Structures are given as structure tokens and as C-alpha cells.
Amino acid sequence: VIIFSELQKSLLEKLGVPGNKIKVIPNGIDTDKFTPGNSEFKKKFNGKQIYTYLGRINPEKGIDDMLKAFTRSNLENAQLVIVGGGSQEKVLKAIYGEEPNVTWTGVIKDEDKRIDILRGTDAFILPSQIEGLSLSLLEAMACGAPTVATDVGSDGEVLSDGAGIIIDPMKVKSHLGYTLKLLYDHSDFRKLLSLKARERVVEKYS
Numbered sequence: 001v002i003i004f005s006e007l008q009k010s011l012l013e014k015l016g017v018p019g020n021k022i023k024v025i026p027n028g029i030d031t032d033k034f035t036p037g038n039s040e041f042k043k044k045f046n047g048k049q050i051y052t053y054l055g056r057i058n059p060e061k062g063i064d065d066m067l068k069a070f071t072r073s074n075l076e077n078a079q080l081v082i083v084g085g086g087s088q089e090k091v092l093k094a095i096y097g098e099e100p101n102v103t104w105t106g107v108i109k110d111e112d113k114r115i116d117i118l119r120g121t122d123a124f125i126l127p128s129q130i131e132g133l134s135l136s137l138l139e140a141m142a143c144g145a146p147t148v149a150t151d152v153g154s155d156g157e158v159l160s161d162g163a164g165i166i167i168d169p170m171k172v173k174s175h176l177g178y179t180l181k182l183l184y185d186h187s188d189f190r191k192l193l194s195l196k197a198r199e200r201v202v203e204k205y206s
Contacts, residue, residue, distance in 0.1 A: 004133050005154035026154075027133045029142055031206040033111075036144035036198065039120025041113075049078040049122040049184060052145070054114065054136045057086035062127035062150065064088070065172040067096050072173075073180045075101070083108055083117060118143035122190060123183045127172045131155050142201045146193035148179050163200035164193060 001017060003009060004026045013019050042050055051070065057063055063082065070080045078101060085107040096102050108114050118124070124140035124147045131153030138158070141147050147164035149155040156166045165183075167175040183190055 005157055007154055007157055026205055027135055027138060028205050029135065029138045029201070031142050031202050034115060034118070034139050034142035034201075036194070037119045039116050041117045042120030045079050047077070049075070050081055050120055051078055051123050051125055051180070052081045052083065052117060052121040052140070053125050053127075054083040054118070054140070055126070055128075055134070057082070057084050057089040057092065059088055060128065060130040061086075061088075062129050062169070062172055063092060066125055066127040066176060067092065067102070069173045069176040070102070070180060071096065071099060073177050073184075075180060075184050078122075078180075078184060079103055081105065081117065081121075083114065114139070115143060118145055121145040123148060123180075123193075125176070126150065126155060127167075127169075127176060128152055128155070129169050133158070138201055138205050141197035142205075144194045144198045146183060146190045147197050148176065148183075158200065158205070163196045 001022045002025055006024060009022050009024055012022055053066060055061060080101060081103045083105045093104060118140050124145040126134055126137050126149040128150055129152060133154040137147060137149055137155055147159060148167060149159055150169035151166045152169050159166050165179055167179060
């Protein structure tokens with residue numbers, strides 16, 4: 001039985017599958033392609049800190065809670081960039097589309113453009129209520145983005161032991177609001193998380 005996390009292995013063992021019949025093979029990405037580097041995208045925002053979400057804009061992704069937390073935090077020199085599309089896009093854009101500190105890029109299929117955005121990201125946010133093992137999370141970490149994610153699926157496992165910030169999926173608005181202010185105010189902390197994120201992906205998810 002091939003699965004992609006220790007969490008899944010533990011669950012299967014509790015259900016009676018022998019441990020010697022289970023092999024953990026995590027999702028992996030090309031860490032030679034997804035690397036830290038200069039970003040043309042970041043130059044568009046005149047020195048602002050960039051907070052990025054990349055993925056589907058669907059209810060289970062928790063984007064509404066992320067938008068509430070970000071807009072209530074009043075981070076004047078920060079821009080929330082939402083990359084992707086989905087069933088909730090029109091509704092959320094109707095509510096938040098006029099926010100000057102929120103940018104909606106739509107779906108970006110060009111991998112080089114997505115890498116450029118991730119390289120310019122001061123923090124990557126994944127507020128999902130449901131996940132397996134997010135490839136966009138691994139890609140952001142490989143590009144050196146400090147990462148905040150909910151403890152769902154295997155994302156908490158990826159960020160364990162200081163590789164990122166793990167928040168409670170039931171308390172996204174309050175926990176993310178506090179975390180955003182912490183990251184916004186402490187550049188040294190962001191730099192440390194950047195290094196830890198890259199190291200973790202190269203070590204375990206390449």
C-alpha cells in the first residue's frame with residue numbers, strides 16, 4: 001500500500017494494515033527548478049511585503065477566512081496576492097474586489113510566472129480545511145517562502161519542527177491574524193523561516 005505521509009500510515013495501521021505492507025512515498029517537486037531568486041513580480045508593488053495564496057478558490061480552501069484575517073489586520077505596506085480560480089472566485093471578488101491591498105491574478109498556467117511570484121513572496125498562506133499533501137505548499141517552500149498552513153492532511157507534518165507556522169483549521173481568522181502581524185513586524189523571523197522551508201523540502205520532498 002503506497003501512501004504519502006506518516007499520518008496516513010498511522011491511520012492504516014490502526015485499521016489493521018500491517019506496517020510492513022505500507023510504503024510512504026511523499027509528493028515531490030523539482031528543487032532545481034523551484035529555487036529562491038530574484039522576482040520581477042515583486043517589483044510591481046514598490047517594496048510592499050507580498051503574502052500569497054496559490055491554488056483553487058473553492059470553499060474548502062478557507063480563502064474567505066484568510067481574506068477576513070488579512071483585511072482586519074490593517075497591514076498598510078502589505079499586498080495579498082491570490083493566484084488561481086474556482087467556484088468561489090466571483091463571490092469573494094464581489095466582496096473583496098475593491099480592496100486596494102488585495103490582488104487577484106486568476107489562473108496562471110505558465111510555471112515560470114508562478115515561480116517568479118513565489119520567489120517574490122514574503123509569506124505563503126494555505127488556510128485549507130481539507131488537504132492531502134499540497135504541491136503548491138512544497139513549491140513555495142522550495143522557493144524560500146516562509147509558510148503558514150493549517151494542520152490538515154499532511155501539511156502540518158511538512159511544517160513540523162520549525163519549518164513553518166502551523167495554525168488551527170478551526171481558528172483561522174484569529175490565529176492567522178496574529179501570525180500575519182508577527183511576520184509583518186519581524187523580518188529576521190521571515191528570513192529564518194525561509195531558510196528552514198527550503199531546507200525541509202530539499203531534505204524530504206525533492
